[in-house]
Amino acid sequence: MKLEKYIDHTLLKADATLDAIEKLCKEAAEYRFASVCINPTYVTKANELLKDSDVKVCTVIGFPLGANVTDVKIYEAKNALAEGATELDYVLNISDVKNGEFDRVQTEMAAFVGLKDDHPGLVIKVILETCYLTDLEIEKVCEIAKNTKIDFVKTSTGFGSGGATEEAVALMKAAAGSEVEVKASGGVRTKGDAEKYIQLGATRIGTSNGVGIISLTDQTSGSGY
Template structure:
């Protein structure tokens, strides 16, 4: 298995330095990962370092709570595009989902997708907060809004990716969208189990270690 092509090499810590991001990008280029995922302030730097490498630059919108105004998420999306982001991982309106306000969830996602100008939008559900029915409905809302992926977790919530959640999400979206497993993936065995469950991307800060482990 070419594990590298699944990996979004991720560093979203608040205290990440310029040197940390440069190292992340250099590792991603060396190992030919699918993308790096960095906070918005580092999109310019990542895009500069990775120009011509074939590695995409992903950043986050509405991160990590998903609780900001939709208009702010749209503004973040547009700013990310100006700074040469290729992919956007947005946090859905989790509170609206928990309240059963599915039209609001769909509208929030849809406005960000509309502003993305065709770029890949991954919708973070933060599955640890949701019931199985809410996870399914969130996947349906993301599909209806035009998102390209659904994603398990921010890595900042109470839990990360599980095989059961990835399997549920894959069943919900079928082949109509990608599924990104993110949060707590630290070993190659975990990564391969997530892929077997239906993940087409893996968000992890341990990408290099995954490739080096047996």
């Protein structure tokens, strides 16, 4: 297992500095992580820093609440794509889920999938924020993800009341099946954490402690996004 290829090396703190982003990108290139996951304001810089590597530039959309209207999220997504992002992690409208407005959830998800028409190779991940959802709601969103052919369902923003759990990852994998991949994020701090979620079916791990995770010892210096 090439554990590094599962990792989205992440820095999404509000006070992230340019120096910190440069360090993140340098580490990602050195350790050959799957991607860096950064706020939209740093997409251009990350794209410049990683242009000679195989590390993808991932950014977040509608982050962290998911409460913007779909048109605003799509505008944000298109801007990020124009600046060089190749993966988008967007937060679904959690209120729509809680209100049972699943047609709205599907319409928004389909709008994101539609971006792939003009951007071959684009990867779209929808963040469920599972700490706020019931099992039935998680299953329903995963079914919609299968119907719309989105690439990934993702557990958490890392800014909610809880992060990834074994129960949520297993449920998402069972509901999404083989058609949709699963990303575990939020509280993933150690190599053991990462391997646990991979065994449950996750194919991406979002974490601020990527370097610690692939080292021989389980460091816990990251915030665990």
